[in-house]
Amino acid sequence: MGQIIDGKAISASVRAQLKRETELLIGQTGYTPALAVILVGDDPASAVYVRNKQRACAEIGFRALEYRLPASTSQKELDDLIDALNADDTVDGILVQLPLPHGLDEQSVLLRIRPDKDVDCFHPYNVGRVMTGKSRLAPCTPMGVMELIHSTGVDVAGKECVVIGRSNIVGKPLSMLLLRENGTVTVCHSKTRDLGAVCRRADILVAAVGRAGLITGDMIKPGAVVIDVGINRTPDGKLTGDVDFATAEPVASYITPVPGGVGPMTIAMLMQNTLVAAKEHLAEKGK
Numbered sequence: 001m002g003q004i005i006d007g008k009a010i011s012a013s014v015r016a017q018l019k020r021e022t023e024l025l026i027g028q029t030g031y032t033p034a035l036a037v038i039l040v041g042d043d044p045a046s047a048v049y050v051r052n053k054q055r056a057c058a059e060i061g062f063r064a065l066e067y068r069l070p071a072s073t074s075q076k077e078l079d080d081l082i083d084a085l086n087a088d089d090t091v092d093g094i095l096v097q098l099p100l101p102h103g104l105d106e107q108s109v110l111l112r113i114r115p116d117k118d119v120d121c122f123h124p125y126n127v128g129r130v131m132t133g134k135s136r137l138a139p140c141t142p143m144g145v146m147e148l149i150h151s152t153g154v155d156v157a158g159k160e161c162v163v164i165g166r167s168n169i170v171g172k173p174l175s176m177l178l179l180r181e182n183g184t185v186t187v188c189h190s191k192t193r194d195l196g197a198v199c200r201r202a203d204i205l206v207a208a209v210g211r212a213g214l215i216t217g218d219m220i221k222p223g224a225v226v227i228d229v230g231i232n233r234t235p236d237g238k239l240t241g242d243v244d245f246a247t248a249e250p251v252a253s254y255i256t257p258v259p260g261g262v263g264p265m266t267i268a269m270l271m272q273n274t275l276v277a278a279k280e281h282l283a284e285k286g287k
């Protein structure tokens, strides 16, 4: 029987710790960390994500700046806003909610955000720093996955780690974080032959592809730690992961549910990155 990894509870405890650290920082320096979130257009899912980020900021004691721009915003207008926030030394983190409406260039936006304010950790400079192991910032979802693995007490070093999915926001950076902790990492994707055989080698199995129920119990090594990053909608509107929980749970030692596993961690890690950025900015100012 797999033990459930409670992402909601772990996220709450990370955020509580960040709140304490933030109170201390404000008390010591008089400076309040600030996160600017830019939402372009009116994608309803994005609006919910942005609202949750604002709420988490308020809870922890950060200053939250919200910029809602119409879908008709030009590249120049968006660039100008990013430039202004880059130059504003009371802003520690800048996040442009993705996806952007048609006609706006995501890559150029990600390049424009100053790397020291890039709390998503999507700028190529930060991506490179994650790869060389020098970065204190890391992408939020992969970092959340690492926190959940750490919560089990299982040491990554020397373990067979199999990551299913090679996206720039999850699979690739996560494989680097696992490697940093001395895991033996295999990255699987749609062209992988005999996915089941590769998965069955894994002591730590992470699914991040966005295909409901792709990973079934027979693909899991008994006693493996199983982390499900997938968020899929069933035909009747329910959220479900990439792992078939009913068949996987009896085989795993630890397993995340969907919802309530990785999802709540991402926002906690965004808050952590914002605090890290703020502390680095204060250090640069000699405070």
Ligand code: GUN
Residues within 6 Å of the ligand: 095, 096, 097, 098, 099, 120, 140
């Ligand atoms: N859209 C969905 N997830 C994310 C994220 O982590 N960061 C940003 N900027 N946009 C997103």
